[in-house]
Amino acid sequence: MSSLEISNLRKSYGSVEVLKDINLSAESGEFVALVGPSGCGKSTLLSIIAGLESITSGEVRIEDKLVNDEAPKDRDIAMVFQSYALYPTMTVRENMTFGMECRNVPKAEQAEAIDRVAELLQIEHLLDRKPGQLSGGQRQRVAMGRALVRDPKLFLFDEPLSNLDAKLRIEMRTEIKKLHKNVGKTMVYVTHDQIEAMTLATRIAVMHKGVLQQYDTPNAIYETPANLFVAGFMGSPNMNFLSGRVVSTGGKASVRLDGTGITLPLDGVRCGVPADGQEVILGVRPEHFSPAHEQRAERKGRVSISVPVTIDMEEPTGAETILMTHIGGQEAVIVCEPDEAPRPGETMEFAIDMAKASLFDPRSEARL
Ligand SMILES: Nc1ncnc2c1ncn2[C@@H]1O[C@H](COP(=O)(O)OP(=O)(O)OP(=O)(O)O)[C@@H](O)[C@H]1O
Ligand SMILES: [Mg+2]
Numbered sequence: 001m002s003s004l005e006i007s008n009l010r011k012s013y014g015s016v017e018v019l020k021d022i023n024l025s026a027e028s029g030e031f032v033a034l035v036g037p038s039g040c041g042k043s044t045l046l047s048i049i050a051g052l053e054s055i056t057s058g059e060v061r062i063e064d065k066l067v068n069d070e071a072p073k074d075r076d077i078a079m080v081f082q083s084y085a086l087y088p089t090m091t092v093r094e095n096m097t098f099g100m101e102c103r104n105v106p107k108a109e110q111a112e113a114i115d116r117v118a119e120l121l122q123i124e125h126l127l128d129r130k131p132g133q134l135s136g137g138q139r140q141r142v143a144m145g146r147a148l149v150r151d152p153k154l155f156l157f158d159e160p161l162s163n164l165d166a167k168l169r170i171e172m173r174t175e176i177k178k179l180h181k182n183v184g185k186t187m188v189y190v191t192h193d194q195i196e197a198m199t200l201a202t203r204i205a206v207m208h209k210g211v212l213q214q215y216d217t218p219n220a221i222y223e224t225p226a227n228l229f230v231a232g233f234m235g236s237p238n239m240n241f242l243s244g245r246v247v248s249t250g251g252k253a254s255v256r257l258d259g260t261g262i263t264l265p266l267d268g269v270r271c272g273v274p275a276d277g278q279e280v281i282l283g284v285r286p287e288h289f290s291p292a293h294e295q296r297a298e299r300k301g302r303v304s305i306s307v308p309v310t311i312d313m314e315e316p317t318g319a320e321t322i323l324m325t326h327i328g329g330q331e332a333v334i335v336c337e338p339d340e341a342p343r344p345g346e347t348m349e350f351a352i353d354m355a356k357a358s359l360f361d362p363r364s365e366a367r368l
Helices: 042-050 092-102 107-120 136-148 166-183 194-200 218-223 228-233 294-299
Strands: 002-013 016-027 031-035 057-062 077-080 154-158 186-190 203-208 211-216 240-249 252-257 263-265 279-284 289-291 304-316 321-327 330-336 347-353 358-360
Touching: 002 042, 002 186, 016 042, 016 186, 016 211, 031 042, 031 194, 042 057, 042 077, 042 154, 042 186, 077 136, 092 107, 092 136, 107 136, 107 166, 136 154, 136 166, 166 194, 186 194, 194 218, 203 218, 203 228, 211 218, 211 228, 228 240, 228 279, 228 358, 240 330, 252 279, 263 304, 289 330
Parallel strands: 031 186, 031 203, 077 154, 154 186
Antiparallel strands: 002 016, 002 057, 203 211, 240 252, 240 279, 252 263, 279 358, 289 347, 304 321, 304 347, 321 330
């Protein structure tokens, strides 16, 4: 049974279409991360699932039931909003029980739910405080708690960690992962943070300008991005886009990189057969360059090609060093181990792991 199914969904505000033919489904127990730049329609999509926004056309099904015309309270969904508004005059306990009071949940059941969730979120010691007496991170956890005391069909989270500092964010990320494992419920989770999406999700939906660009497992999104937008959006530092042209000789295709004099055979690259002379963009992630010690490349059984790289600048981050470089006339960012990093000004051979590279059509921006 699919837990959530969105078909041919469109949403317009006046003449502006903000969601364009969205198709997306989630199996029971899935964790769907919804990512994309600001304004791409993530919150709108979540509000539509919750029934807080109307649909222009299309269908939303929850556990196989069409809910287009069902009121939010009848959809059995728990939602944590982007701005987690807690009732300021109520204690944490009252904030969390309020919804259950409204639904006439028996007192004993309420107390049991509070105990369970407070322990999970480690807020037992805060239950009698008011929101004003809590830190931002604690408030965020209470907002989560308010949703988690319920046992709904679907959880919707709209950037629930956005107001936390980096350290707490990472801690809460682990908590949410545990939480999803424990409660096993279907969750749709909006985030700006692609690391959060990669680590939490069973599947990631990447949106851009109201269009769902790709919906797949974190690994597939990272390894085989459907287009230039997804390739550039997921991964940090960004994927390098090297422009070139296909040269076919004797049935073998290569890419001649513009302004470099370098030709890279496309043998190992996961792509179709590009036409001779076709303009292409070769996408190479920063970690798929490695200093070209041939033995090493061979040992790993990789199809790797060495190219001369000139280092412009280095940014040591501790665990790894980020190199700003150029290959002929084209810029590239490379990540390597600190003790392998050449000095700025040096030119050194780097091997490109072609089996991990992607090829795109610069016109359609689609993966080839
Ligand atoms: N009530 C509204 N009337 C008109 N336009 C709206 C309304 N609500 C949202 N929009 C527009 O719809 C688009 C999508 O907004 P939405 O809030 O879904 O984006 P988002 O992806 O959640 O962005 P963010 O990451 O900044 O939260 C935006 O261009 C926004 O300006
Ligand atoms: Mg939003």
